[in-house]
Amino acid sequence: MNFKKDRFYVTVDAVVFTILDNELKIIIIRRKNPPFKGYFALPGGFVELDENLDGAAERELKEETGVENIFLKKLKPFGKVGRDSRGRVITIPYLAIISGKNVKLHSTCDAELARWYSIYNLPKLAFDHKEIISYALNKLRSEIEKSNIAFQIIPKKFTLTELQRVYEIILNKKLDKRNFRKKLSELLILKELPETKMEGAHRPARLYSFRLREYKKF
Amino acid sequence: MNFKKDRFYVTVDAVVFTILDNELKIIIIRRKNPPFKGYFALPGGFVELDENLDGAAERELKEETGVENIFLKKLKPFGKVGRDSRGRVITIPYLAIISGKNVKLHSTCDAELARWYSIYNLPKLAFDHKEIISYALNKLRSEIEKSNIAFQIIPKKFTLTELQRVYEIILNKKLDKRNFRKKLSELLILKELPETKMEGAHRPARLYSFRLREYKKF
DNA sequence: CCAAAAGTGTTAGTGATACACCCATGT
DNA sequence: ACATGGGTGTATCACTAACACTTTTGG
Numbered sequence A, B: 001m002n003f004k005k006d007r008f009y010v011t012v013d014a015v016v017f018t019i020l021d022n023e024l025k026i027i028i029i030r031r032k033n034p035p036f037k038g039y040f041a042l043p044g045g046f047v048e049l050d051e052n053l054d055g056a057a058e059r060e061l062k063e064e065t066g067v068e069n070i071f072l073k074k075l076k077p078f079g080k081v082g083r084d085s086r087g088r089v090i091t092i093p094y095l096a097i098i099s100g101k102n103v104k105l106h107s108t109c110d111a112e113l114a115r116w117y118s119i120y121n122l123p124k125l126a127f128d129h130k131e132i133i134s135y136a137l138n139k140l141r142s143e144i145e146k147s148n149i150a151f152q153i154i155p156k157k158f159t160l161t162e163l164q165r166v167y168e169i170i171l172n173k174k175l176d177k178r179n180f181r182k183k184l185s186e187l188l189i190l191k192e193l194p195e196t197k198m199e200g201a202h203r204p205a206r207l208y209s210f211r212l213r214e215y216k217k218f
Numbered sequence C: 001c002c003a004a005a006a007g008t009g010t011t012a013g014t015g016a017t018a019c020a021c022c023c024a025t026g027t
Numbered sequence D: 001a002c003a004t005g006g007g008t009g010t011a012t013c014a015c016t017a018a019c020a021c022t023t024t025t026g027g
Helices: A053-065 A129-146 A160-171 A177-187 B053-065 B129-146 B160-171 B177-187
Strands: A008-020 A023-030 A044-046 A088-097 A115-118 A190-197 A205-210 B008-020 B023-030 B044-046 B088-097 B115-118 B190-197 B205-210
Touching: A008 A053, A008 A129, A008 A160, A008 B008, A023 A053, A023 A160, A044 A053, A053 A088, A088 A129, A129 A160, A160 A177, A160 A205, A177 A190, B008 B053, B008 B129, B008 B160, B023 B053, B023 B160, B044 B053, B053 B088, B088 B129, B129 B160, B160 B177, B160 B205, B177 B190
Parallel strands: A008 A088, B008 B088
Antiparallel strands: A008 A023, A008 A044, A023 A115, A190 A205, B008 B023, B008 B044, B023 B115, B190 B205
16 A cells, blocks of 8 residues: 555554453554564554445454454544555544354455454554544443443353453452342343253252343443 | 545444534535535545545545544444445544534535534435434443543533433433432533533522543543 | 351441422622 | 522442452363
8 A cells, every 4th residue: 555645544453352261352463564563463454435334344344353243442543644654544433342162264355364452451553543442441331331231252051150250350449249230121132042051060050141232222 | 536446445434412592413514526426425524545544534524623632532334335426435424523513614625514404304315424413322322331432512511410411411301400419420420610500590500620631431 | 967158138337319498798 | 689600519320440259060
């Protein structure tokens, strides 16, 4: 790509959260090209002229992870003069949360193999991506308390303990089992399944599913 | 300006709220140039290549109203393909709230004289500005409940009844006088002044000021 | 029978809401 | 004296937070 100094460029960056090894992680790529060649960064790329912002974010996510049909939340733009040495680049960050278990991370033309990094142990990052991630993490935490976004990250059938673990890892704090369950049952967003999950030497756990598998604010 | 189809353009639009005649109003201009010539629209304009987004928003606000040093909140971008017939234009809306009393609205090269319009009685608007305003109004309502943003719209010294009126007009609902005052006194954001305001045939009202005259979340 | 996670209710505290009368002034 | 808006306190309700024991299974 041949950058001109007389125009704007628009990119999207994806802050893709998942839980792996009981830790909150995001996808980080390593840049193959300048600027910040060899540095770590969020996956993202240029928006095409005939492409919607949301469309570009979906495309980037698909290229990196193979994941599609996921809820992507648009965040406020970051566009300081000088944030990209190639020219004037405005970036629109998107927040996503996915179940990382079955995701195959891909290389793309601009990036070496993408990797999951713990949110608490990130490498030094290119551009203003550290600031973007911190902003996105705050949004994720308020989303999980005010929407059903958790359905994106948990298997179709799950136990309440598993769901609680998701909340605890995202919010980075212990929750009370009884209070957590009471709140959920008041919200009426879960469906109790006839099945149970037997795993390990203890009482089997009831399985649940989300009534609605699309994004919804409470 | 000579638009090219091979690049992005970036604009800022300002949703500038005030209260006039006991109504919540915003600044609306009438466009002098295509596209949407003669239509009503939000004040705004193109971001310069060497100008920060916030800087552009400040400049636009100053040009339209003469107001500066005001809190401007950046909102999520609107950038659908085809929203502007001149080319691919991404707009970043900003939310502001100002005291309208002393504001002189100016004409600019792109706009006939700006006017205040009631939020509940807007004319047909250019571009996707209706959607932007609706989004901004929601943000304003949550801001006024979670921050001290009201200091922007009220005189330095004010009575509690005047402040309550501001909240009622923005939220478009009646509030209980005692509950409103209790909440404020718990927040400790106001300073009681030694002065009172005598106006009309009734008991004089105590004057207050905000302790902090800069934006702060509770 | 022991270990391990599942499941289940009550109490206290905090914040939100509803509500009615007296006060100080001008006319 | 009366009309007008200013000023004040309490009771109820809803939501949040804290807390411990019994159940069911595998080994």
